[in-house]
Amino acid sequence: MTPRLRALVTATAISAAATAGYLTARHSLRSELATVRHAATHDPLTGICNRAGLSAAAETLITTAHTAGRPVAVVLVDLVGFKKVNDTHGHDAGDHILTIVANRLTGIAGAAGLAARLGGDEFALITTGPANRRDDADTWLADWLTHIHTRLTTSVHHDGRYLAVGATLGAVLANPGHPAAVWLHRADLAMYTARAGRRTTAVFTDTTDTPADQRATDRPRDLARPTSPLAAAPTTWRAA
Template identity: 80%
Template sequence: MTPRLRALATASAISAAVTAGYLTARHSLRAELATVRHAATHDPLTGVHNRAGLFAVADSFITTAHTANRPVAVVLIDLVGFKKVNDTHGHLAGDHILTTVANRLTGIAGPACLAARLGGDEFVVIITGPARGHDDAGTWLAGWLTHTHTRLTTPVTYDDRPLAVGATLGAVLADPSEPAAVWLHRADLAMYAARARRWSTAVFTETADTPADSRPIDRPRDLARPTSPLAAAPTTWRAA
């Protein structure tokens, strides 16, 4: 090989190595950015969306469902008796219940849904129903809530022992006329109404006078919940 050809071959090899290194670094950076984005929008324990991840996609999800002429509901799930599990069986048992509930929610709602853990023992799922004209949206939602409550409250096995799982569900039929945060707030109000009346589920219906017993008075930790200001707009309810 002549010196000129040798030089050209060397230059070509160097160029190929630089290009390969650039592509590898670019791929690595993309993977790292994807990991960072996922961590910023998903709950590290359960793998479902966190609050930020939910609100990043919820509005477009609701709009898309209505464009497809399908009803969409925002459902807030608050576990009952979770603190007792932590205190009695330890935090690993509590974590097992949280991951089981998250898996049950995603399994029940299917791929065409958004599931999120808002923090602590509080979850939310945004679901779509059948195309309008096949079933009444209210009937569909009531049936879904009943089925979901039954599935969620099936005892969880941990360390060869069954652990009870309690849950209260509040729901609202949503549409693009309001942002998702508003619908979540109304679902939370429905959850409070269900808890006050000792129902397992409730659906937000319309603005009206709030019965005095629909507001919580015995759960101080709820005062800090961002989805449930106690000075919320008055509402009426119906059992699901």
């Protein structure tokens, strides 16, 4: 091999190695970025979306449902008696319940909806109904909430025993034009209305302009909860 040819072969090999190294580094960077994005929008325990993930996807899901003529609801789920499970059976049992509830909500949401864990024992759900229920969306939602509650509160088997699952649900019919925080806030108010009335479910129906800090359902304990939308500074808004 002549010196010139040897130099050419060497240069080609170096170029190929550099290209391969670049492609490998690029692939690795893309993989790392995807991991970071996923971690930023998903709950590490249950694998479903967190509040950020829900906020990012909510408007598109709601708009898509309305374009298809389907009713769409945002539901807030607060587990009842969860602290007692942790205290009595340990955090492994509590984590098992959280994971099961997340899986159940994912199944309820289906491909057109979304389930999220907002933090602690608080979950949210975007769920849609069939197009032929758009005209009676209120009736659909009331019936659907009962179905959701029944599915969520089926006892969970863990470590040779059955653990009770309790939940209070608040919901609101959503439409395009508001961020997820607005719908979560209204669903939150409905949930605490249900609690105040010793019910398992309630739907937001308020049509008045009232600052959030003047509502009877905004109790001090609820305002202090870091996972609740009510923990944010109160604002005045108009119900749809």
